[in-house]
Structures are given as structure tokens and as C-alpha cells.
Amino acid sequence: MSLHVLSHPLAHSVLTELRDERTPPRRFRRLCNEITAFLVIEATRTLPTRPRTVRTPIQDCIGVEISAPTLVVPVLRAGLGMVEPVLDMLPDAQVAHVGIQRDEKSAQPMPYYTKIPPLADQRIFIVDPILATGGTLAHAVQSLKDRGGKHFTVLAIVAAPEGIKFMEEHHPDVSIFTAALDERLNEK
Numbered sequence: 001m002s003l004h005v006l007s008h009p010l011a012h013s014v015l016t017e018l019r020d021e022r023t024p025p026r027r028f029r030r031l032c033n034e035i036t037a038f039l040v041i042e043a044t045r046t047l048p049t050r051p052r053t054v055r056t057p058i059q060d061c062i063g064v065e066i067s068a069p070t071l072v073v074p075v076l077r078a079g080l081g082m083v084e085p086v087l088d089m090l091p092d093a094q095v096a097h098v099g100i101q102r103d104e105k106s107a108q109p110m111p112y113y114t115k116i117p118p119l120a121d122q123r124i125f126i127v128d129p130i131l132a133t134g135g136t137l138a139h140a141v142q143s144l145k146d147r148g149g150k151h152f153t154v155l156a157i158v159a160a161p162e163g164i165k166f167m168e169e170h171h172p173d174v175s176i177f178t179a180a181l182d183e184r185l186n187e188k
Contacts, residue, residue, distance in 0.1 A: 002175045003164055004042060011038040015179045018157070029081060032129065032157065035179050036085040039155040040125075043177040044089065047123060066090070068123045068151075073098055075128040075140050076113060082127035082155060093125075098140045109139040119149040126152065131159040131178065132185055134166030141171045153177065160185045 006012075017023055018031040049064035072086045073079075076099035087093060099113030124144060131137055131154065141152055152174040154167075159178040162185050167174060 003181075004175065004177045005181050006038055006042060006177070006179045008038065011035060011179055014038070015157070032081050033085045035157055036082045036127070036155065037089065039157070039177045039179060040086050040089045043125065043153050043155055043175070066092070069121060070094070071096055071117070071119070071122040071124045073116070073124060073126045073140070073144065075100060075126065075136060078129050079127040082129060082157075086125060086127060086155070090125075094122075098126075098143060100136045100139055102136065107133075107135070109136045111139065111143065114143060116144065116147055119144065119147050121151075122149065123151045124149050124153070125155060127155045129157045131156040131163040131167070131176065133160070134163035134170070137163065138167060138170045141167075141174055145171075158182060 014031050014034045018028065018035060023031065047066050048068045050067040051062055052065040053060050053062050070090050070093040072083055072090070072093050073096045074083050076097055083095060094117055096116040097113060100109045100111050102108070103110050126137065126140055128137060137154060154174055154176045156176065156178045158180045159176065160182050164176065164181070167176060
């Protein structure tokens with residue numbers, strides 16, 4: 001597993017305001033979009049590309065375009081708020097949905113909804129704002145692996161070491177990009 005924690009002053013500034021309990025809901029949503037954009041930029045550095053020639057007003061220019069199909073998978077419902085900024089950066093990406101809730105008594109993940117297209121060669125970006133214990137995320141990854149998924153990147157605004165460790169033990173092939181790695185989980 002590879003863990004990438006954002007190290008950029010603009011991202012840190014956005015995250016600070018996002019964490020402030022006085023931030024109003026409208027501003028909070030905007031900040032989630034901004035921090036997700038930072039995560040997407042970092043997480044897509046290694047996407048495969050192919051050359052593409054375009055005509056400029058002066059001459060032909062050789063550039064690149066993304067050559068791998070991409071899939072965005074929000075973990076419902078919290079992950080929905082991160083989909084739009086991902087699609088702003090990857091407008092040709094498909095969107096799938098995985099709904100997982102925690103059983104109140106056992107604290108185990110329980111799926112309640114899955115809508116996933118064929119996954120052949122897709123670069124899969126799972127979005128969930130908080131990676132806490134890792135149980136829900138591990139379940140989401142496993143359900144996608146069971147359907148043939150192979151290339152996984154997780155975007156989480158905040159992560160806890162317990163969740164990182166759990167993912168490392170259960171899905172060491174998954175890359176995780178987060179804006180912050182907190183000290184630990186609390187008793188809740």
C-alpha cells in the first residue's frame with residue numbers, strides 16, 4: 001500500500017478552515033470541493049497517457065490525453081460530496097455507487113446498495129471523506145475486486161492511523177491519498 005499525505009500550504013489552509021466548527025455549511029461544501037481537487041491532482045500523477053496532436057492558431061502541437069478509462073466510486077452517502085470535483089478533473093470518468101452502513105451492534109460493515117459497471121482495466125477512484133477504522137473502505141474495495149477491479153486509488157480528506165493500518169493489512173495494493181493523517185481515533 002502506498003500512503004500519500006498532501007504537503008501543500010494551500011491545501012493545509014483549506015483543510016484548516018474545513019475543520020473549523022464555525023465554518024457554515026455552504027462554505028464547508030465549497031472547501032470539500034477544493035480539497036478534493038488537490039487530492040485528485042496528486043492521485044492522477046501516474047495515470048497513463050497517449051500522445052495527441054492538436055492544431056493551434058500557429059501550428060500543430062503534440063500534447064497528451066488520458067488513455068486509461070476511469071471510474072469514480074463514492075461510498076454512499078458521504079462520498080457523494082467528493083464526486084463533482086473528481087468529475088471536473090476527469091470529465092470522461094464513469095460513476096458507480098457503493099452503499100455501506102455500519103451495523104449498530106456489531107460495528108461491522110453492511111452493504112445496502114451497489115451499482116457498478118464492468119470494471120475491465122478501469123482506474124478506480126474510491127472517494128470517502130473520512131477513513132477511520134478502515135472497515136467500510138476495505139469492504140468497498142473487496143466488493144470491487146470481486147467484480148474484477150484491479151487498479152485502486154482512495155481519496156480521503158482525513159485519515160486515521162487505525163484505518164491506514166487496516167487497509168495495509170487487508171488491501172496492500174491500494175494507494176491512499178489524504179489531506180491529513182490524524183493522530184488517532186477517539187472512543188467513538
